[in-house]
Amino acid sequence: MTRKKAVIVCPGRGTYNAAELGYLTRHHGDKADFIAMLDALREAEGQTPVSALDGAERFSLARHTSSQNASLLIFACAIADFMAIDREQYEPVAVTGNSMGWYLALTAGGTLSHEEGARLVNTMGTLMQAEGRGGQMVYPVVDDDWQPDAAKQALIDRLIAENDNVHQSIRLGGISVLAADEAGLKLLERELPASDRYPMRLANHAAFHSPLLSHVPPLAQEKLGAEMFARPAMPLIDGKANQWSPWSTDTDALHGYTLGAQIDTPYDFSKAIEVAAKEYAPDVFILLGPGTTMGAPVAQELIRHRWRGLTGKGAFKTRQGSDPLVLSMGMEDQRKLVVQ
CATH class of the missing domain: 3.30.70 (Alpha-Beta Plaits)
Known part of the structure; x- marks a missing residue:
């Protein structure tokens, strides 16, 4: 069977909401070791474990969407989803993400181990809780x-x-x-x-x-050194639509971008999707969960470039009904087409 080429898209903040409560429990009961590693990291910092956040009886806007809680919770869901993709059906050829999703892309793409990716995400989430402005x-x-x-x-x-x-x-x-x-x-x-x-x-x-966070990069770079970064296992597309190759990436430069310009200059997710479509010619875009909010932005950018003949919202929905170009793992019917 010929595998479909897939560009992987990682979600940013704001994607774990009331409908996503219990996402880890529902979909990833087989990843106990991964979740235990994340819980141990949180407990070492005196923070609520991700399993407890996900397993809460009720969703709390204040609790579940705060930077220091939402960041690693979304990381857990997204990376677990990436692990669940059926590699016999799909070949990931590149990975990108929106905003915080860049940190997840670094992990899915192999630049950071699961442990290092979790540490980066949790550190940045905690730092933004303390230092965020505007x-x-x-x-x-x-x-x-x-x-x-x-x-x-x-x-x-x-x-x-x-x-x-x-x-x-x-x-x-x-x-x-x-x-x-x-x-x-x-x-x-x-x-x-x-x-x-x-x-x-x-x-x-x-x-x-934005420049309102120009004070954050020095704080982040002090906490997270370049030694944790390795060359990616597959191409990464960042928030300026630059490509980081497995064969030529300068890991010091990648660290400098991630904890520098990525924080306090505009993030061009639209351009990243354009580059992904034009440079890698994927058969599908696979959107990791949690949530379903990334589907429309990806589709809108593909429509803007008339990718695969898409001319508008109606054309996109028609195509999705017969031969989907965008598969969102946060949607149960599309998830079934992606997982093992």
Whole structure:
């Protein structure tokens, strides 16, 4: 049987919500050693184990979405999902991720061991809990058919240009993620036309990928040395759409980007997906769980480039019903197509 080539996409913060409570228990009861390693790391830091967070009786927005709890919980779900992909059906050819998902991509891609990846994620989650400033707001820049909306994009560009406290944080397919201080967030709420649930602040999120966090890289580099980084086992695509090859990666440079520009400059997830599609020509994109929020941004970027003939939301949904191009492991029907 010919294996399908797959680009792996790792999720960022905000993907473990009430619907995901119990994700590890439901899907990964066979990975006791992996989960025990994560729990031991948390317990050594005096923190709630991931198994206890996942096994809580009720979901708590304050508890489950805080930086120091959500980060390793999402890591646990995503890396366990990566381990569960059926390698007889799918050949991972490259890996990328959104925002915090870059740390997960480093682990899935073999640059960091499971233990080192967990340490990096938990350290950064704890550091951001203590040192995070400002917040993030999301706003769509596509229409109902997932086509680019030039007027919305122009408005956002103007607000960024005219206000020093408003920054582009993430280009996320059809969503623009903006970073700002409190005054900037209030300005965005006034200036961006309201529709549906937008503009929407992200709960418990700092102003990631913006100058508001320029104080964090030195703190992170002091805690996490370059010696933990190795050359990846497969190509990585970062938040500037640069490719890190198994054959030529400078691990000091990779460490410098991960704990430097990745923290305080814009993250271009859209460009990373474009590069993944054009450079690796995958048969499918496999989106690791938890959650299902990454499907639309990936699809919107593929539509923008007319990848595999996709012309809009309707065309994408039709294709998904017959021969899916995007497989989200957070969706039960698509998960069944991916796991062993």
